[in-house]
Amino acid sequence: MSKDDVAFSVENVSISYPTSRGWVQAVRDVTMQVRRGQLVGLAGESGSGKSTLVLAATRVLQPPAVKVEGHVQIVGRDIFKLTKSELRTVRWKTFSFVTQSAMNALNPVMRIRAQMHDAMRAHDPDYSRSKADRRCEEVFRIVEVPIAKLDSYPHQLSGGQRQRAVIALALVLQPQLIIMDEPTTALDVVAQREIIALIRKLQRELGFAVLLITHDLSLLLEVADDVVVMYGGRIMESGPSSELLRDARHPYSRALIQSFPPLHGPMKRHEGIPGSPPDMQNPPPGCPFAERCASAIDVCSEKAPTLVSWRERQIACHVAQTDVADSEVGV
Amino acid sequence: MARRSQGWQFIASKLGLYILIFWAAITLNFIIPRLMPGNPASALMAKSQGKMPPSALKALEDAFGINTHVSLWRQYLGYLRNTVTGHMGISFTNFPVPVAKVIGEMLPWTLFLIGLSTIIAFFIGNILGLYSAWRRGGKIADALPVAFTVISAMPYFWIALALLYFLGFSLNWFPISHAIGSNIKAGWNFQSIGSVIDHATLPAFSIVVTSMGGWMMQMRNNLISILSHDYVQLAQMKGLPEPEVMRNYGARNAMLPVLTSFAMSLGFVVGGAVLVEDVFNYPGIGYALVEAVGNSDYPLMQGIFLIIVSAVLLANLIVDLLYTFLDPRIRRA
Numbered sequence: 001m002s003k004d005d006v007a008f009s010v011e012n013v014s015i016s017y018p019t020s021r022g023w024v025q026a027v028r029d030v031t032m033q034v035r036r037g038q039l040v041g042l043a044g045e046s047g048s049g050k051s052t053l054v055l056a057a058t059r060v061l062q063p064p065a066v067k068v069e070g071h072v073q074i075v076g077r078d079i080f081k082l083t084k085s086e087l088r089t090v091r092w093k094t095f096s097f098v099t100q101s102a103m104n105a106l107n108p109v110m111r112i113r114a115q116m117h118d119a120m121r122a123h124d125p126d127y128s129r130s131k132a133d134r135r136c137e138e139v140f141r142i143v144e145v146p147i148a149k150l151d152s153y154p155h156q157l158s159g160g161q162r163q164r165a166v167i168a169l170a171l172v173l174q175p176q177l178i179i180m181d182e183p184t185t186a187l188d189v190v191a192q193r194e195i196i197a198l199i200r201k202l203q204r205e206l207g208f209a210v211l212l213i214t215h216d217l218s219l220l221l222e223v224a225d226d227v228v229v230m231y232g233g234r235i236m237e238s239g240p241s242s243e244l245l246r247d248a249r250h251p252y253s254r255a256l257i258q259s260f261p262p263l264h265g266p267m268k269r270h271e272g273i274p275g276s277p278p279d280m281q282n283p284p285p286g287c288p289f290a291e292r293c294a295s296a297i298d299v300c301s302e303k304a305p306t307l308v309s310w311r312e313r314q315i316a317c318h319v320a321q322t323d324v325a326d327s328e329v330g331v
Numbered sequence: 332m333a334r335r336s337q338g339w340q341f342i343a344s345k346l347g348l349y350i351l352i353f354w355a356a357i358t359l360n361f362i363i364p365r366l367m368p369g370n371p372a373s374a375l376m377a378k379s380q381g382k383m384p385p386s387a388l389k390a391l392e393d394a395f396g397i398n399t400h401v402s403l404w405r406q407y408l409g410y411l412r413n414t415v416t417g418h419m420g421i422s423f424t425n426f427p428v429p430v431a432k433v434i435g436e437m438l439p440w441t442l443f444l445i446g447l448s449t450i451i452a453f454f455i456g457n458i459l460g461l462y463s464a465w466r467r468g469g470k471i472a473d474a475l476p477v478a479f480t481v482i483s484a485m486p487y488f489w490i491a492l493a494l495l496y497f498l499g500f501s502l503n504w505f506p507i508s509h510a511i512g513s514n515i516k517a518g519w520n521f522q523s524i525g526s527v528i529d530h531a532t533l534p535a536f537s538i539v540v541t542s543m544g545g546w547m548m549q550m551r552n553n554l555i556s557i558l559s560h561d562y563v564q565l566a567q568m569k570g571l572p573e574p575e576v577m578r579n580y581g582a583r584n585a586m587l588p589v590l591t592s593f594a595m596s597l598g599f600v601v602g603g604a605v606l607v608e609d610v611f612n613y614p615g616i617g618y619a620l621v622e623a624v625g626n627s628d629y630p631l632m633q634g635i636f637l638i639i640v641s642a643v644l645l646a647n648l649i650v651d652l653l654y655t656f657l658d659p660r661i662r663r664a
């Protein structure tokens with residue numbers, strides 16, 4: 001794979017927050033990629049470090065608020081090496097965001113149009129009012145919100161419209177990568193699925209890459225090309241959706257799939273994973289999932305598994321790794 | 332179109348509310364003095380220690396508009412009519428000068444001194460607040476709140492007296508009382524304006540120094556909490572220049588609550604003048620109020636109260652209207 005193919009690449013990234021009791025590592029040695037035009041899903045329960053990863057990788061979170069190690073490239077730019085002003089010019093033009101709480105992502109005292117214009121004015125040396133107006137209308141049409149709403153204030157839009165307006169804002173400069181952090185949490189299930197379907201459609205038609213963060217692994221497996229499952233700040237399993245959908249190997253991935261109803265198929269009662277995520281202040285020495293894992297063996301709580309490649313995917317699990325080795329021998 | 336007419340409806344309903352509050356306030360203004368023992372006329376009689384014939388009492392009562400032989404209801408109607416037309420009776424201290432004239436002479440000084448100082452303190456305080464929130468973590472930005480907390484901890488009159496003593500009395504840089512030199516006639520000429528500024532500097536400085544800190548802290552706290560909102564983060568993600576983020580996303584939102592307090596403080600300019608004008612012997616409304624209280628000058632007190640109430644209400648009304656333009660969420664959809 002050539003380097004130019006990569007929209008977003010994270011290499012050995014670790015991130016820590018300073019707290020009154022010292023540094024807390026929220027992300028540990030994560031490596032992942034989003035190729036151009038791909039939709040990659042990042043799943044994991046609350047607190048697994050998904051937002052921390054993308055915010056620090058894009059330098060929204062910067063020292064001294066966090067300590068970051070590793071390398072990040074976005075569309076060929078080495079993000080941690082950019083100067084402040086270079087970073088500002090790259091932002092929104094090469095990668096944009098749909099933030100976790102898109103509901104509060106818009107300034108309540110500015111019209112939507114003005115909030116799109118300022119992004120265009122900041123990045124386009126040939127900015128003109130009429131050109132920007134045309135672009136605003138274009139993206140509103142794309143996300144299927146009435147054009148008249150451009151002159152509304154955020155509170156005058158419905159939840160779904162606001163969500164779509166935020167997506168329109170992310171599209172306005174035609175970036176190659178859009179990072180979406182739980183873009184649908186505030187919406188009901190039907191609206192959620194509509195938005196995800198819209199994102200998928202736009203992504204295919206317009207050809208940008210998407211990193212889509214959500215808790216809902218079942219949903220991701222249906223729409224994403226690749227999926228990365230995180231837990232306790234680490235990657236548990238990653239690989240093509242079709243593979244994971246057919247045969248998730250990590251007990252955590254399986255548990256996560258079980259805890260959400262699939263898009264299609266019979267409704268059954270679904271339960272969350274019993275237990276709660278580890279305390280990142282005092283991380284367990286072994287696998288972070290060990291104490292909640294039904295298939296855990298002795299070694300799991302003693303030694304953290306390393307991420308190993310197997311066929312097209314990567315897995316960090318003692319149990320799955322021995323299974324895989326056995327099956328490989330058996331074949 | 333529909334939105335515009337709704338806007339006017341909103342303004343009309345606000346206006347109606349304010350008229351109602353104003354009516355309630357002036358009615359209280361009518362009732363309270365009448366609940367107190369005696370009346371200004373008999374107070375004046377008592378003060379003259381019998382040197383005035385009883386027939387004078389009747390004449391005084393007429394003059395003060397407190398004719399006890401007329402029914403309360405008719406007194407009230409007369410009072411309302413007088414209030415609306417600006418007839419506030421005769422000042423007892425300055426007999427026979429009408430209250431309206433006394434207030435008319437003193438009010439401009441108060442508006443000038445306290446009003447201007449309030450506005451200056453507001454602007455400087457807010458700019459410092461914006462700066463110290465924006466650059467928080469920096470040396471100056473973090474030193475500002477500490478410095479002003481110390482200043483705010485000192486009582487106003489202490490600071491005022493210290494200024495008066497050192498800069499006025501010891502160093503003799505500024506006059507220590509009055510609003511204008513005694514031998515100078517107020518007018519639009521250099522000598523007169525120079526003298527007015529000279530006299531206003533110390534009291535104005537005392538007000539600005541003591542009230543600036545409050546504005547700064549309020550703005551700083553507001554902006555810091557606004558800056559943690561997602562829309563500010565998104566504005567930064569958009570790659571907007573930092574000053575634009577601060578102005579359009581930070582300050583514009585942080586300004587809203589500050590405006591309310593600003594209007595309140597403008598409204599209290601008239602009422603809040605008492606201490607300043609008393610310490611600096613400045614011939615404004617506050618000074619007049621202290622005198623009126625000392626002399627049981629009810630008509631003057633009532634007149635000043637009316638002015639204070641009107642000022643507070645007017646300031647609030649202006650803010651309410653301003654708010655509807657600045658905060659789109661207030662306009663009913």
Ligand SMILES: Nc1ncnc2c1ncn2[C@@H]1O[C@H](COP(=O)(O)OP(=O)(O)OP(=O)(O)O)[C@@H](O)[C@H]1O
Binds near residue numbers: 018044
């Ligand atoms: N400012 C901070 N200071 C200290 N710890 C933090 C801070 N922000 C987040 N954390 C911790 O970092 C870990 C990862 O948080 P993060 O917000 O990245 O999770 P997430 O996967 O995005 O969760 P969610 O799905 O709820 O959004 C959590 O344990 C959280 O408590």
Ligand SMILES: [Mg+2]
Binds near residue numbers: 051100181
């Ligand atoms: Mg998150």
